Amino acid sequence: MKTKLSASKALVDDLVAGSRILAEHQVLDAYGHISARSDRRPGRFIMSRSLAPALVTAADLMELDADSEPLPGDKRKGFLERYIHGEIYRARPEVMAVVHSHSPSVIPFGATKTKLRPIYHMGSFLWSGAPVFDIRKVREENDLLIRDNPLGKALAGTLGKCNCVLMRGHGMTVIGDSVPEAVFRAIYTEMNARMQLQATQLEGPIDFLSDEEGRRSTASNRGTIERPWELWKKSALRRK
């Protein structure tokens, strides 16, 4: 069934576009998801029902409460890992959008001691660090998935004040102050990881961005985000 969302049309449009864009960029495949905090009821958030992101339309969006549960009467199946989103929104009131992916180049950084660090300005938001969440430390018997509130809360705790958290043997989650920013960060986390891996094959050590460069570049990128967003949106929505 379809319920009325407490979100503006602009936010709904951004979420649909964001899902399609992340699928087109192969950051999301049949798995992974994007959400946004409701711009009309900040204690709730909006995300698709359990569906491959390339197929998401406005009619597939659901409103979830602060505990990541659907509103009464909405019987559609939500994503198993919706608790990632709900617990980050609870812990970080300024966060407006969240992307969770199984982005392939990021996986090695969650499974080794090598830290994911900003190798170029598009990945500058990684200056804040990309801590690794190890689900075993919270729950010995697990299937890697963040399938309830306590696991979501523990993940949000590892994220702390950072922009990105890696998940051992699983993937990563990024936050943003808008849907375009979260999409941008998910795409460039994958690219930064790929380039950092490539750089390890050349003569080192790798000269990463300093914290100060990272901070300044993050602010600059925020000011130009409309440009890639318009391009990506047009390209992703052209496909049915």
Ligand SMILES: [Zn+2]
């Ligand atoms: Zn996942």
